[in-house]
Amino acid sequence: MSNWQPSQINYTPFFVRAYPKRSSAPFAATSPRCSRPACLIQCILVSYWEDKVVLVTGGSSGLGRTIAEAFAGAGAKLVIAGLEDEAVRQAAAQIEAAGREALGIQADITRQEDVERLFREALARFARLDVLVNNAGRSMRGKVLETTPEQFRDLMELNLIAVVRCTRAAVPHLLPQRGHVVNIGSLAAKSAARWVGAYPATKHALAAYSQQLRLELGPEGLHVLLVCPGPIQREAERLYPLEGVEEIPERARRPGAGVRLRAISPQWLARAILDAAERRRAELVIPGRARLLFALAQLWPTLGDWLVLRKT
Secondary structure, three states, rough: OOHHHHHHHHOOOOOOOOOOOOOOOOOOOOOOOOOHHHHHHHHOOOOOOOOOOOEEOOOOOOHHHHHHHHHHHOOEEEEEEEEEEHHHHHHHHHHHOOOOOOOEEOOOOHHHHHHHHHHHHHHHOOOOEEEEEEEOOOOOOOOEEEEEEHHHHHHHHHHHHHHHHHHEEEEEEEEHHOEEEEEEEOOOOOOOOOOEEOHHHHHHHHHHHHHHHHHHHHOOOEEEEEEOOOOOOOOOOOOOOOOOOOOHHHHHOOHHHHOOOOOOHHHHHHHHHHHHHHHHHOOOEOOOOOHHHHHHHHHHHHHHHHHHHHOO
């Protein structure tokens, strides 16, 4: 269960570092109001997410819940989708108790009928959609040759096919708003690693799908952001246990499969995602220096492999 408190949320857009639209709101920053013209301009700019409708899959726990809370802190209305009915209702109720609108919907997004119901209920409540955050996903561990075709298929169903289902349902409603699709990937979307089973294959596929969306629908006004973070700090146990940890080295059981990178604060990452979406960036890779590894791996695969082995 999240330890989140409304007072912890403090989203500030990239061009305004501390200025609230409504200083009395539960989620607002604490800077005082100002009547100067510059402050009035900032007040207008800070409202980008105000009253926008955001749907977050896997939004009842972990990073998804933190992202939902960050959007709520910025003034958005939330639809939180997840597998556990009580968890999604509790997450939505906590946001509503802090003065924002939220709707929790239980849905298994690997099932087409659940996806159709999810969007039907969301649109019935809010009548529009501005942002889809495809956050729901699952990691795993295991040696690649010991990962069965069935395990590849199951993980691909959640980490890619479910994203396709939700995106197809969302895009007709996002395009009129020049809305956003935010796909939560991983550093594994850019570079594979040892002992993570089918996970890199599913995230590489997500990266390719994100690029296709940008190329085909970007000219029509859709913004697509692929988020590729390293290991993320966990404030609670996983909602579902990590699979495939029995036959791999102990270090590979840790977050990030043992990659030697500092864990990322989920609150910091959520704010960075909101900033990147507002800027309509194509990708957000954290840590940024990982992009050098990805570039080198494309130019010299053997060197890229050597660098990955050193990091794990």
